[in-house]
Amino acid sequence: MADPSSYRPKPGQIPDSPGVYKFRDEHRRVIYVGKAKSLRQRLANYFQPLTSLHPRTATMVTTAASVEWTVVSTEVEALQLEYSWIKEFDPRFNVKYRDDKSYPYLAVTMNEEFPRVQVMRGHKKKGVRYFGPYAHAWAIRETVDLMLRVFPVRTCSAGVFRNAASAGRPCLLGYIGKCSAPCVGRVTPEEHRELADDFCDFMAGRTGTYIRRLEKQMMIAAEDMEYEKAARLRDDIEALRRAMEKSAVVLADATDADLIALAEDELEAAVQIFHVRGGRVRGQRGWVTDKVEAVDTAGLVEHALQQLYGEESGEAVPKEVLVPALPEDAESVSAWLSGRRGSLVSLRVPQRGDKKDLMETVARNAQQALVLHKTKRASDLTTRSRALEEIAEALDLDSAPLRIECFDISHLQGEDVVASMVVFEDGLPRKSEYRRFQIKGFEGQDDVRSMHEVISRRFKRYLAEKDRTGEWEPVAEGEVPVETPEDDGRPKRFAYPPQLVVVDGGQPQVAAARRALDELGIDDVAVCGLAKRLEEVWLPGDDDPVVLPRSSEGLYLLQRVRDTAHDFAIRYQRSKRTKRIRTSPLDAVPGLGESRKQALIKHFGSVKRLKQATIEQICEVPGFGRKTAEAVAVALAQAAPAAPAVNTATGEIMEDDGGTTA
Numbered sequence: 001m002a003d004p005s006s007y008r009p010k011p012g013q014i015p016d017s018p019g020v021y022k023f024r025d026e027h028r029r030v031i032y033v034g035k036a037k038s039l040r041q042r043l044a045n046y047f048q049p050l051t052s053l054h055p056r057t058a059t060m061v062t063t064a065a066s067v068e069w070t071v072v073s074t075e076v077e078a079l080q081l082e083y084s085w086i087k088e089f090d091p092r093f094n095v096k097y098r099d100d101k102s103y104p105y106l107a108v109t110m111n112e113e114f115p116r117v118q119v120m121r122g123h124k125k126k127g128v129r130y131f132g133p134y135a136h137a138w139a140i141r142e143t144v145d146l147m148l149r150v151f152p153v154r155t156c157s158a159g160v161f162r163n164a165a166s167a168g169r170p171c172l173l174g175y176i177g178k179c180s181a182p183c184v185g186r187v188t189p190e191e192h193r194e195l196a197d198d199f200c201d202f203m204a205g206r207t208g209t210y211i212r213r214l215e216k217q218m219m220i221a222a223e224d225m226e227y228e229k230a231a232r233l234r235d236d237i238e239a240l241r242r243a244m245e246k247s248a249v250v251l252a253d254a255t256d257a258d259l260i261a262l263a264e265d266e267l268e269a270a271v272q273i274f275h276v277r278g279g280r281v282r283g284q285r286g287w288v289t290d291k292v293e294a295v296d297t298a299g300l301v302e303h304a305l306q307q308l309y310g311e312e313s314g315e316a317v318p319k320e321v322l323v324p325a326l327p328e329d330a331e332s333v334s335a336w337l338s339g340r341r342g343s344l345v346s347l348r349v350p351q352r353g354d355k356k357d358l359m360e361t362v363a364r365n366a367q368q369a370l371v372l373h374k375t376k377r378a379s380d381l382t383t384r385s386r387a388l389e390e391i392a393e394a395l396d397l398d399s400a401p402l403r404i405e406c407f408d409i410s411h412l413q414g415e416d417v418v419a420s421m422v423v424f425e426d427g428l429p430r431k432s433e434y435r436r437f438q439i440k441g442f443e444g445q446d447d448v449r450s451m452h453e454v455i456s457r458r459f460k461r462y463l464a465e466k467d468r469t470g471e472w473e474p475v476a477e478g479e480v481p482v483e484t485p486e487d488d489g490r491p492k493r494f495a496y497p498p499q500l501v502v503v504d505g506g507q508p509q510v511a512a513a514r515r516a517l518d519e520l521g522i523d524d525v526a527v528c529g530l531a532k533r534l535e536e537v538w539l540p541g542d543d544d545p546v547v548l549p550r551s552s553e554g555l556y557l558l559q560r561v562r563d564t565a566h567d568f569a570i571r572y573q574r575s576k577r578t579k580r581i582r583t584s585p586l587d588a589v590p591g592l593g594e595s596r597k598q599a600l601i602k603h604f605g606s607v608k609r610l611k612q613a614t615i616e617q618i619c620e621v622p623g624f625g626r627k628t629a630e631a632v633a634v635a636l637a638q639a640a641p642a643a644p645a646v647n648t649a650t651g652e653i654m655e656d657d658g659g660t661t662a
Contacts, residue, residue, distance in 0.1 A: 023064035030089035035078040054294035075332035105132040115196035132283040148178040151199040257320035261362035270370035302327035317341035384427030390554030401500035408504040410569035419454040420569035455516035506531040514540035
């Protein structure tokens with residue numbers, strides 16, 4: 001535990017200007033990022049007597065070993081830099097919101113020649129228009145099914161689209177009128193894109209235009225006694241109205257706004273967001289965060305706004321954002337939001353009317369989410385703590401292993417031998433710390449030797465990192481810490497040692513891991529193995545295993561860690577095998593890039609036909625001179641005949657002619 005006075009800068013060294021500051025721990029990791037209108041005034045608050053600080057702030061300043069800052073010209077720049085650093089360094093004492101990227105969105109791929117309507121999750125892609133998020137994917141599919149009557153946009157995958165185009169027949173949706181069938185040329189690319197634009201406009205809330213247009217067309221058809229057409233238009237109008245009814249009107253003035261509400265206690269806070277477009281609730285999402293820093297409601301609102309809009313732009317940022325409390329520097333936040341949108345954004349607290357009533361509804365949702373989370377979290381915390389205590393007791397450790405690393409070896413009959421390392425901290429997986437290894441020291445199948453190599457490589461990297469940075473040396477009084485490219489505060493690869501190493505295996509694997517650590521002089525890391533056969537826990541040098549009860553939470557956690565490492569290793573091994581199988585003889589041709597390989601395959605149809613081609617025929621492909629054509633012919637002639645591909649689902653041998661890729 002550090003004494004904050006040991007690294008406190010002199011008052012004259014801190015500028016009285018806007019900026020962003022970072023606290024680092026003894027390993028140079030960034031543990032907290034903050035911003036301030038006046039760096040001098042803000043940083044002075046952290047160096048008060050510990051008894052006068054909030055408990056979380058006191059913990060942070062005693063964990064830290066240095067502080068540094070960056071001066072900016074405006075508060076808006078400070079807000080943007082703070083967000084960027086929090087995303088980059090992932091500081092442990094900053095408020096972190098749980099990732100909500102699993103929410104499904106209705107997406108329209110406007111970046112394709114024939115835009116496709118589909119359900120999408122994960123990171124947003126450039127050129128794709130998103131609507132939502134929705135609570136359930138089935139809600140999106142119901143809405144799309146209703147709207148395809150009026151906007152028959154493509155919904156099929158790229159493979160189905162290509163197959164239909166090559167066969168000259170559309171899929172079922174094309175026959176029943178729920179797809180305009182651009183795959184077979186029923187509409188031009190321009191006409192199909194216009195349909196997609198209309199679909200997006202309707203989903204964005206501009207519904208009245210299309211309803212009125214269809215009603216006018218229906219009346220004209222009825223007057224012309226085209227009753228079948230009028231009936232179809234009537235059904236289209238009804239379908240659109242049913243789609244609109246799925247999102248009830250909540251604001252009569254067709255407002256575009258996001259409403260953000262909070263429910264909090266001393267330790268945690270729940271955030272709920274309603275996305276209102278055209279006066280209707282078009283999406284809802286929320287998350288829960290641990291209040292690891294001393295922050296009030298206004299501070300939580302500011303963090304939530306950064307999380308929501310930090311990577312958004314354009315219409316994804318609404319004209320109006322309604323919040324329960326304004327951030328400390330509301331003008332700067334509003335200016336930042338306006339910059340993200342490209343036009344003015346109003347940030348305010350609703351005081352009366354429908355917007356205040358809706359905000360109360362959002363707040364009730366936040367309160368329910370917090371109650372539900374605390375019910376689950378209480379059980380989770382108790383279970384994880386008990387599991388770690390049981391492991392410490394069973395393995396005779398001095399304390400609970402807060403960081404556990406597990407290693408597993410995977411191969412297929414001695415080929416593509418790989419290993420995995422997974423990390424659990426406080427009983428939870430830390431996926432950003434997962435690592436993969438290729439076994440390089442020898443050929444063939446030897447799990448024990450492979451385990452020794454992997455453990456050695458992992459901890460050699462740890463020792464190298466430790467030697468490079470050295471033990472922490474306090475900054476001399478009056479000296480301003482200087483950030484170097486090597487010590488930039490980002491999480492280092494292999495930089496932090498575990499308290500416990502778990503290997504997938506029994507006595508031989510455990511002995512190999514312990515031997516690797518002993519050879520490196522590491523004696524403060526415990527080792528155990530978990531054998532699959534009877535789920536026995538093996539310790540180095542013991543002839544008998546440690547048998548944990550089947551109902552033990554400690555055993556369950558070890559099994560989960562082991563199974564996670566096993567799955568991670570298998571996925572890596574399969575990806576390497578797939579890559580090796582897909583290797584083409586064309587890879588041996590020097591200077592032949594991916595584009596020209598694809599041009600060859602596209603021209604001849606398959607590798608088999610390319611092998612039968614003459615040098616003159618290869619020269620006919622655009623971009624191929626005689627010298628390159630000769631190199632291609634030589635490479636194909638020297639390549640060993642490949643084993644036939646087999647459809648694993650049917651056992652059918654697949655011919656080379658069927659779309660073999662380079």
